[in-house]
Amino acid sequence: MRKALILISLALFISACGSDLAPTDATVTGPEDASTTLAFSSSSSSIFYRPLDFVVRNENGVALPDVEIEFFPTGFADLTDIEGNLLSNPSRFKTKTDDRGIGRVSLVFTVPGCSGTTSVVVTGGVLATVGSASKSFTSTATRTCAAPTS
16 A cells, blocks of 8 residues: 555656646747847947847637746857847757746847948847647848948
């Protein structure tokens, strides 16, 4: 009897461990893509996007709190905390949604300075995944490198 009780307790414990996983019908929504144009400069500059909020919902549109969400940078971006500091692993960040179903991350990417007259175009973003659902945010920055007129 005692052995059966231990096995039942263990089974309940193991089944509770997966409660932070999203249901198979989960969806992820996030910010709209962005585009920025930068003026002529011979030095590089960083563009920060903070915070980027991604919301996890079930099939009825109800926000899902305490669900694991994972973020990956795309293009020339690195993941940062809300203040813009690089994360200890800027190429992958796993967290849980808050009580409103929001997973939050920030990112930074560097746009090189001009070295000629051809404009510089850099793309960076973040991919948020929950189970088999995902949503990406992409930002394109264009530095105009035509010679400035005086």
